Amino acid sequence: xxxxxxxxxxxxxxxxxxxxxxxxxxxxxxxxxxxxxxxxxxxxxxxxxxxxxxxxxxxxxxxxxxxxxxxxxxxxxxxxxxxxxxxxxxxxxxxxxxxxxxxxxxxxxxxxxxxxxxxxxxxxxxxxxxxxxxxxxxxxxxxxxxxxxxxxxxxxxxxxxxxxxxxxxxxxxxxxxx
Numbered sequence: 001x002x003x004x005x006x007x008x009x010x011x012x013x014x015x016x017x018x019x020x021x022x023x024x025x026x027x028x029x030x031x032x033x034x035x036x037x038x039x040x041x042x043x044x045x046x047x048x049x050x051x052x053x054x055x056x057x058x059x060x061x062x063x064x065x066x067x068x069x070x071x072x073x074x075x076x077x078x079x080x081x082x083x084x085x086x087x088x089x090x091x092x093x094x095x096x097x098x099x100x101x102x103x104x105x106x107x108x109x110x111x112x113x114x115x116x117x118x119x120x121x122x123x124x125x126x127x128x129x130x131x132x133x134x135x136x137x138x139x140x141x142x143x144x145x146x147x148x149x150x151x152x153x154x155x156x157x158x159x160x161x162x163x164x165x166x167x168x169x170x171x172x173x174x175x176x177x178x
């Protein structure tokens with residue numbers, strides 16, 4: 001989460017709510033976007049001196065606008081210029097599938113249908129982001145940044161599409177067996 005926040009602040013200063021909104025629009029597939037996890041990361045980055053904030057009042061409301069420091073820029077650039085870390089393939093939802101034989105037969109189908117509803121919602125969200133990105137005009141100095149952000153969104157969309165297909169196939173097998 002720390003590097004996501006540093007990367008977002010590298011682009012422009014944001015309030016904690018703007019950070020959460022941006023994370024919720026696609027980045028939440030990579031990391032939890034709960035306000036608690038964002039606040040914890042912000043506190044850690046503030047304590048490390050990687051970010052700071054300016055206090056402002058807008059329309060009578062107190063706001064903290066967070067910005068990246070030189071130290072934060074260095075940490076972010078060190079991180080982004082290292083090889084991609086390998087974490088293996090982790091799909092926590094497969095744990096349920098692995099033990100699904102213990103579940104009541106009538107609950108198996110419901111569990112998969114519920115998961116498919118979630119996946120379809122995520123697919124719709126990412127498809128919308130990918131489609132809307134075609135109309136975004138990006139300044140020349142940000143084209144590389146934007147390109148790789150969109151590659152991440154396309155990866156997420158395509159991965160979810162695969163998962164939808166896989167779970168639909170599983171659902172059909174469940175229906176044939178049960």
